[in-house]
Amino acid sequence: MANVERKHNADIGREARDGSLADLRWLFEASPDLIFITDRRGTLTHVSPSSEAILGYRPDEMIGRSAADFIYPGDLNPTRDELRLARRGRNRRNFEARYVHKDGRVVVLTWSGAWSEREQQHFSSVAK
DSSP: OHHHHHHHHHHHHHHHHHHHHHHHHHHHHHOSSEEEEEETTOBEEEEOTTHHHHHSOOHHHHTTSBGGGTBOGGGHHHHHHHHHHHHTTOOEEEEEEEEEOTTSOEEEEEEEEEEETTTTEEEEEEOO
16 A cells, blocks of 8 residues: 555656646746846756847757857956856846847846756846
């Protein structure tokens, strides 16, 4: 009986995790906010679909590239400084940076970002 109960509890836990992940995926896909996830080196690993409305790029045009490719050159070093501070234990950072839209115009975005030591990733979002 104990094995059946453990299996049932494991199934419930898996369903809850899968449901939570599905909810997070839906939120990520449906959000009007721009959401970026980058690895330690600044490579974009996830980009929300809202990137097209805000920066003119589809997620597949951004994923795998350095986030630096999209930052206005004069804001690159201050943005890197903010990300370094996040990694050094000041987890949540709020900062402003200019990005270059696909059509060449400059877009100012105010970011909220956090570093996850466990995931070794930066999670950033901007309300637009």
